[in-house]
Amino acid sequence: MVMPFTPPALVSPLSNTFWNKPDDFDVWRLPDDDSVQKVTVQKDTMVPNAVTLVIEREDHTVGNLLRMELLEDKEVLFSGYRVPHPLEPAIQLKVQTKSEDPGPVKAVDTAIERSVATLDKIGEAFAKAKARH
Amino acid sequence: MAYWALEALDGSKTALSSLDRVEGTDPPAYKLGCVRGTTTPLLQMTDKIEIEVKELTEDSITFVLSGCDTSTANALRRVMIAEVPTMAIDKVEVLANSTVLHDDFISHRLGLVPLFSLLARWGDKELVPYRHGDAATYGTDSETGLPLDQTFRFNRDCDCMTTCPKCTADFTLEVACNQDETLEVTTRELKPDQPLRCYAADGRRREDDGDFEPDASAGGEHILLVKMRKGQKLHIRASAQLGIGKEHAKWSPCCTAVFAVDPTVIFSEKVYATMRDFVDACPKKVARPHEPRDYLVADGANEESCVGERERHFRFTVESTGALKPEEIVERAVLKKKLRDVQANLIAVVDNEEAIGRG
Numbered sequence: 001m002v003m004p005f006t007p008p009a010l011v012s013p014l015s016n017t018f019w020n021k022p023d024d025f026d027v028w029r030l031p032d033d034d035s036v037q038k039v040t041v042q043k044d045t046m047v048p049n050a051v052t053l054v055i056e057r058e059d060h061t062v063g064n065l066l067r068m069e070l071l072e073d074k075e076v077l078f079s080g081y082r083v084p085h086p087l088e089p090a091i092q093l094k095v096q097t098k099s100e101d102p103g104p105v106k107a108v109d110t111a112i113e114r115s116v117a118t119l120d121k122i123g124e125a126f127a128k129a130k131a132r133h
Numbered sequence: 134m135a136y137w138a139l140e141a142l143d144g145s146k147t148a149l150s151s152l153d154r155v156e157g158t159d160p161p162a163y164k165l166g167c168v169r170g171t172t173t174p175l176l177q178m179t180d181k182i183e184i185e186v187k188e189l190t191e192d193s194i195t196f197v198l199s200g201c202d203t204s205t206a207n208a209l210r211r212v213m214i215a216e217v218p219t220m221a222i223d224k225v226e227v228l229a230n231s232t233v234l235h236d237d238f239i240s241h242r243l244g245l246v247p248l249f250s251l252l253a254r255w256g257d258k259e260l261v262p263y264r265h266g267d268a269a270t271y272g273t274d275s276e277t278g279l280p281l282d283q284t285f286r287f288n289r290d291c292d293c294m295t296t297c298p299k300c301t302a303d304f305t306l307e308v309a310c311n312q313d314e315t316l317e318v319t320t321r322e323l324k325p326d327q328p329l330r331c332y333a334a335d336g337r338r339r340e341d342d343g344d345f346e347p348d349a350s351a352g353g354e355h356i357l358l359v360k361m362r363k364g365q366k367l368h369i370r371a372s373a374q375l376g377i378g379k380e381h382a383k384w385s386p387c388c389t390a391v392f393a394v395d396p397t398v399i400f401s402e403k404v405y406a407t408m409r410d411f412v413d414a415c416p417k418k419v420a421r422p423h424e425p426r427d428y429l430v431a432d433g434a435n436e437e438s439c440v441g442e443r444e445r446h447f448r449f450t451v452e453s454t455g456a457l458k459p460e461e462i463v464e465r466a467v468l469k470k471k472l473r474d475v476q477a478n479l480i481a482v483v484d485n486e487e488a489i490g491r492g
């Protein structure tokens with residue numbers, strides 16, 4: 001016998017209007033209303049060819065991966081990331097390149113491209129290793 | 134030994150990036166690290182990526198990943214723990230409870246029960262076939278009429294107002310104790326409304342390839358929820374939804390996901406000459422004589438031996454809670470999707486803001 005299931009009122013989609021606690025899923029997904037941008041780019045005013053990227057809803061996983069990948073690039077002078085506040089699900093990634101072209105944004109773009117290539121290789125290698133086992 | 138710690142923290146990067154600065158300098162002036170290897174660009178390094186599965190059981194997998202950077206290995210580990218979606222009970226309605234455990238306690242225990250579902254995965258807002266192929270092969274769920282190979286949606290992405298079978302798997306737990314002995318209520322009593330798409334994990338491995346049918350034969354390992362005595366009653370309706378470990382640990386498919394780095398013991402040539410038998414006696418060959426380019430230049434430059442980490446070589450152990458097969462956890466660690474998401478947004482931002490241009 002299957003009874004119709006009505007959730008209690010407090011867990012309806014409107015539930016977050018009853019308290020000011022952020023929703024649990026706010027740590028990993030952007031709000032549906034587009035009020036938060038995934039990536040914002042801020043040009044450094046003091047240092048040439050440098051930007052600070054704020055990447056929303058990401059943490060050390062992506063931050064450290066991108067930092068290390070950027071450091072592999074000979075055009076990159078500096079790259080570092082930090083989590084400005086442990087309760088805010090965003091990271092800052094600072095990148096400086098030697099020249100304007102490729103600039104820091106381009107450097108991040110290629111770093112992602114290289115990283116994805118590595119991950120593809122890992123995926124393929126795992127499938128092969130599984131089949132071999 | 135401080136220079137080893139430095140290198141362990143930063144992987145090979147410290148050594149690589151320092152190499153440029155040191156060119157043309159005599160080794161003793163170089164205090165930062167232990168120069169090893171070459172500055173091979175990563176694109177060439179990817180060719181060397183290798184994986185070897187050492188052990189695969191029904192609840193754990195051990196494999197060696199070699200040829201990638203520590204940051205990649207660590208990112209994989211973190212994604213396996215926190216960002217592989219599974220189903221877990223998220224909303225509980227207690228209709229009757231006269232057991233010794235109060236409602237919240239039982240609800241919390243239910244939330245932590247691992248639910249097996251191959252259909253819990255990242256998807257778009259549409260239902261996505263788990264395996265591409267003939268949907269008719271898998272048939273439809275008799276209760277809901279949903280194709281069996283279609284994944285669950287995130288509740289937030291679903292077009293229903295509250296819950297529906299596309300985003301939610303409901304369970305019923307109805308037990309009354311009429312016996313004199315203590316009755317142990319386990320996850321065996323947790324009856325799924327969609328038994329072919331999602332059910333409480335019972336430690337038994339299922340054959341793959343579209344066989345979503347839970348093994349009807351008796352046995353399996355069921356998790357104790359509460360003990361009851363005569364006259365007590367428990368009636369619960371619970372809904373499981375898709376989620377990830379970052380939101381709550383109950384959605385994490387891993388008991389443990391760790392990687393370890395094998396040691397490397399380096400002997401100077403002098404020591405190696407006298408200890409050759411000792412070195413060769415090691416079946417795992419953790420020791421090796423030092424090569425000319427392995428000069429050690431921290432204090433005590435001519436140390437006779439040192440212990441380091443084998444570079445770009447990671448021994449992973451992933452243990453499943455039962456919510457997914459261990460190899461599925463590794464396969465579903467979709468770091469790529471996250472990176473592509475960042476990349477797409479990065480390009481969008483730059484296109485919007487002319488001022489930034491190439492800078």
Ligand SMILES: [Zn+2]
Pocket residue numbers: 288291292293295296297298299300301
């Ligand atoms: Zn729904």
